[in-house]
Amino acid sequence: MDLDTVRTFLAVADTGRFREAADELAVTQQAVSKRIAALERVLGVRLFTRTPRGAELTIDGQAFLPHARELSRVAERAVASVHRGSRPLRVDVLASRSAQSGLMRGFHRAHPEIDLDVMTLFDIETAVTAIRSGAIDASFRAVAAPGRPLPEDIASVRVLDEPLQLLTGPAHALAGARSVTLAQLAGHRIWMPGIAPGTEWAAYYDALVAEFGLTIEVTGPNFGSDALLDTIADTPALATFMGEPTRLVWPAGHGLRRIPVIDPVPVYPHSLLWHRDNPHPALNTLRAYLVGATPGHDAPGTWVPDWVRPR
Structure with missing residues (x-):
């Protein structure tokens, strides 16, 4: 699973909008849409529903959210474990x-x-x-x-x-x-x-x-x-x-x-x-x-x- 797509999913879930997620990640809104689409293909479910208020999590998106946060934390810990001076x-x-x-x-x-x-x-x-x-x-x-x-x-x-x-x-x-x-x-x-x-x-x-x-x-x-x-x-x-x-x-x-x-x-x-x-x-x-x-x-x-x- 591509961790960039997971981080993008978290950004959209936290901001509620694809444009704001793009600004946060310093990429284009089109790139955000492509990443979410790629993650949905890997998982075989829809993660967001577009509404006038922005992007809302589907039931499957809500189920995936805590696991996505854990994946992100695990990736951060993995990097920290070998970061110069951060390990014992x-x-x-x-x-x-x-x-x-x-x-x-x-x-x-x-x-x-x-x-x-x-x-x-x-x-x-x-x-x-x-x-x-x-x-x-x-x-x-x-x-x-x-x-x-x-x-x-x-x-x-x-x-x-x-x-x-x-x-x-x-x-x-x-x-x-x-x-x-x-x-x-x-x-x-x-x-x-x-x-x-x-x-x-x-x-x-x-x-x-x-x-x-x-x-x-x-x-x-x-x-x-x-x-x-x-x-x-x-x-x-x-x-x-x-x-x-x-x-x-x-x-x-x-x-x-x-x-x-x-x-x-x-x-x-x-x-x-x-x-x-x-x-x-x-x-x-x-x-x-x-x-x-x-x-x-x-x-x-x-x-x-x-x-x-x-x-």
Whole structure:
């Protein structure tokens, strides 16, 4: 159905005259008559009756009127959904309780006028595909792992170095330590069932293992953070890594310990990815906020893989 004919029908119905509808639409009266005739042919009914007082809706015209108004509203919403700056800024974060999510909450507090859609995708390939298709505007990822350079149309900026901490149960051999060095962790079992092969976080922990001789186990299904915390609390032989800003809550009886890792401090590098041609006006605001809200990178005494480069 031609939306111009629907808008013309609404103009005639609202003004009651073909001439006034033509003036409102900035077309000729003949064009209005042709559009109404075309719409009547599509619908197979007469919509108006001409009288000395103007154009009056027929019974069929009255029945069609509320649907025509809805068609017009739907068309307006469809245009608005892709109009520059009118739709929410869509950003991918790794997890709802992650440091990335915390950054986005801070951005929302600083810029409440910007509509946000925050979602969670799986890996960097999925995120890049979504950025290139326009499904999302930006994504937080670790870039770039060896052999997987970003496409030329994808830009990135490093926005946050997240220090890792060791999480243990109360009976773990290191539970009483105020801090632990990476050298001290050699020989201890670090359990991280959420690491999936081929992801950027798998590349990060592979590099950490290779550099410091750690033992990271990924066996068993990933039942989520609650199951992970239960197991760490009950198993003296296991510990896990978690980001310092990560927000997790566990029962008081678990007695879990968060222990800083030092000498050096392993930091997980978060970068923001976006398409170089993305026109969303809020994207520049987000980038400026992230660069200003986070400290510098590669501080003395920290470690990141060799393949991490600020861009």
